[in-house]
Amino acid sequence: MGDDGLTLAVRTVFARACEPEDTPLPDTLRPAIADELDRAGHEGDPRCGLPAAAAWADAERARFTTLFATAELQGCADVLVRRAVLACAPLASTTGAWLQWMSEPGNAEEPVTLRALALFAADVGAGHPGASRGDAYLALMRHVRVAVHARPAARLAHDRRIADPSFYLPALALTMSRRPDAYRGEIIGLDLCSRAVGLPPPLAGVRTRRPDAVDWAALDPGRARGPGLAPALDDARAVAAAFTEAVGPAGTTAIERGFAWAFAALRRWSDEVYRELDAARDPSFEMAELMRSRAREASAYHDRFVMRGRPLKQWLAEARTDPAPFLAALADSRLVRPGRSGASRLTGELVSESGRMFRVFPDADLDVINRWIDALPADPAERARLRPAAHQPRSIGFRPAPDTAGDTGAAPADLREAYTRLLRRTIKPATRRYALRYVEGWLARSRHGMKPAARSLPAEPPADGLRPWLLDQHDLHNSEFQAGSDSPLPDRAELIDSTLQLAPLTLIDGAWLAGHTDYQLASAERGHFLFETYWDELGNGEPKLNHPLIYRAVLREMGIDLPPTRSPEFAAWPAFRDPSFELPVYWLAIGRFPLTFEPEILGLNLAMELSGVGGSYRRGRQALEQYGFSTAFVDVHNTIDNVATGHSAWAADAVDGYLAQQAPAARTDAWDRIRTGYRSLNPPSGFWARNAARRARVEASAHV
CATH class of the missing domain: 1.20.910 (Heme Oxygenase; Chain A)
Incomplete structure (x- = not known):
């Protein structure tokens, strides 16, 4: 992986786990995943049952609804809508994705597989393009106009408006999904928890503001995907029951472990989002965030403009870690008319078509600046007492184990061994290289001597x-x-x-x-x-x-x-x-x-x-x-x-x-x-066709 001894940022883990082809990430993060699963508490924690999860979710949704009602009275509910939609994006855009590898060619006849695949098929809207729960969430992001990094889901990791805690649960859940052999029970448990919780609590406040914006039922993983169908929560229970019946007490333990971890992670995340949204009701909070995010690039300029006897460049350099002093100085400068964004040079003359900062700030950033200026009190003494609301989300990273998997194990000795190994989703690198060489050889043989014929596709697409x-x-x-x-x-x-x-x-x-x-x-x-x-x-x-x-x-x-x-x-x-x-x-x-x-x-x-x-x-x-x-x-x-x-x-x-x-x-x-x-x-099966296959396998070996 090239990450030995380093810490992988949680958004990096999320992006890699979204990749559909094989990745060594689950193996190198095995100790980290075990530590995270064990954080949730001991087996049998009474807080981890289905009723407890549902009750917590109801209370949490009510808490967010109240917060949004308060924001509505203050005239800033739209700010909370935008931020809540972004905060829920990594989780809601991948709802159910942790079930994606539960079926494999070797277990396609087993009851657990069939039930899990049925649940997953409902999540992705089988038979209809763009009908997954994640697609429904994409529609919400587009409605709120925050979808610039939303497709594919891996690109959410590029969106710096989304804090690390929002990636934590989906990053590890998707990573575990790539190793169903190791985490099958835990995946079933975390999925069961997700269904029991239902609509992510921060979205309850969004729903009150935008009730017709999206198919809200699709965003509730516990709900059915169509009329006359059983609730997805009931299907998830059936998956858990089938797994327990097949595996026994060890299966129950694994399910409880996954459920407990997911429930603890959801509670921590929801608290984090609530604190963020509560702080965002203060216009200075978003302004401080904006300055912190833009200060690095801006500090390369502005060495001639002086505020309070210091070059603006110095203020901006310090704003990367603490923007409060800079904002106080900016509020008192000639660039800002407190309470009057329309009369301020910062949001008027400087950013106009003839201004020196034309197009430096996109419209969304200008909205933040205008809101901050309009909220500034006219009295300098009052402004001096202001300080941006404090909420700095924690950075999350995982330390991978040394990647020793690269050359461990031998390639399959023959076709029968290859068949048995390839029946599983999880394979060793040597088997993956074998598979790639085999495909390249087979396709080279298929290309050999290909001419238009009654049994082939036309030479040109119709x-x-x-x-x-x-x-x-x-x-x-x-x-x-x-x-x-x-x-x-x-x-x-x-x-x-x-x-x-x-x-x-x-x-x-x-x-x-x-x-x-x-x-x-x-x-x-x-x-x-x-x-x-x-x-x-x-x-x-x-x-x-x-x-x-x-x-x-x-x-x-x-x-x-x-x-x-x-x-x-x-x-x-x-x-x-x-x-x-x-x-x-x-x-x-x-x-x-x-x-x-x-x-x-x-x-x-x-x-x-x-x-x-x-x-x-x-x-x-x-x-x-x-x-x-x-x-x-x-x-x-x-x-x-x-x-x-x-x-x-x-x-x-x-x-x-x-x-x-x-x-x-x-x-x-x-x-x-x-x-x-x-x-x-x-x-074709002739000598020259098989010779072409051998050459292709040799060439493939040199590149894998």
Whole structure:
């Protein structure tokens, strides 16, 4: 990381934890996270139950509502609205994001995973772009006009108007989300606490001022996301119950630990925000903040202007730590007319189009200065007694452990070991490098000798989008099915063997899209198609619709009862042949890099969703039906992958959306990468193609 022995600022931790691809941050912060979790108190703290959290939140929201009512009488409620919205931004913009990696290809059949993914899907508004709880909060920030650093959420770390304490809880929660293997119970506990608390207390005051500004129900993580749905708090309880049932007492302890930490962190943060907002009712508070933030750059100038016998440059240099003396001198200077901002040179002549400070202060800063001047008493004696309200939020940092993870562990020895390792979200750096090399090699093989053909994407992106091409492909599949309708079906032994050999692939259905469970991607304009596809593959939280479970049921009908997918025994199953792991490892590997290989994933997704519709699924149904096996697996795919409203259509729309956002000069390269991804579902297997793959893996090794 390059941070050994240093302290990482909490906003740095927040920004890094928002990155969707692998990061060593959770490992280097492991001791710091343990210390923070242990700060919340001992196990069984009576303050940490659901009723206590809900009661505290109600009382806290009432406290903020009263504060805003007081500010309303004083004419400064809008100041508090702006500051409260900013203070809540890191938390409210990432509500539920700590659940983003709770599902992984190796646990896609487990009840806890299905319940957690259902809860997360509601948070991100599965199936709708820009419909996450975070997007609802973005709408509020835009309404209040404080959204300059709001998208993506990582950029909030750049906004110096937001104090460190507002990053503390989301920074650690998101960091833990990148290590669900280590913090699964704690993540469930902190999520349960968030739902029990509901609408962040400072926002209660904002809601009284802007009741129609936003979908307020979406900003309450304990509320349902739609009519007729259960409250999210009830769903979070169900997740906790399922985890406790699966893990036992250790699971309960972990949940309580996460809940206690989150509740303590929320109480500290809310107190911090309340003190800030209370202080901000005094115009001199914001003026002092402004001067402190701008003094460093301003002190490079103004060496000729003198106040009270000293150059303005000196005043400004001291204002970086204590702006009160400077503000007192400024109030008495010829630049300011106390009580009359409209007549003051500082907010008039100097900042006019012909003034020496034109555009030095943006409108928001001028509002702060005007408010401060208008509140200054005319009597010099009264002004002498003024001092800005004091509230300096604490800086927060974490000391990482030495980063020894960089070269620990060996790369997987073979495909079976790679398969087992890549089933998990958390992998060692050596395995990550293996995955990157594997993808690069596979894509090089897919690019080899690529020419326009009936089975490939067109050489150029269709001007009217992919939907017409999609229908042509469907017609082709149907024609081939009809033409082969008299062909003999495989015998029973062949059918069982082919079904078994597909198990390593089919039991990780959607693995190429696993990276799109990331909060920011799952609700994005094109990413929402990919997340909803992934969500469908896992059954939308319903075990009876879960594709891996449906496939296991077919295998059991065939007399095959495989070990759990995530277990080493699964990959070692002697009836599997080694080549049966080649494509699954590619799926697992590329799914780890949703940004690095975005166009290739879009192409692969289109190929995968279209591959069986209208043709091979129908052929498979005939074979299964002939021998009395359930056809549920092929039936569900032939319907949900349809080319009109199903996964194939979504895949085409995602590609079209991606291309539309590319600059014209970049579109050709993007399309070539999409075509490569499309072909990667079934790449050439000849000597020269595999030789291209070997060369690409060697080149990739030199850069990772």
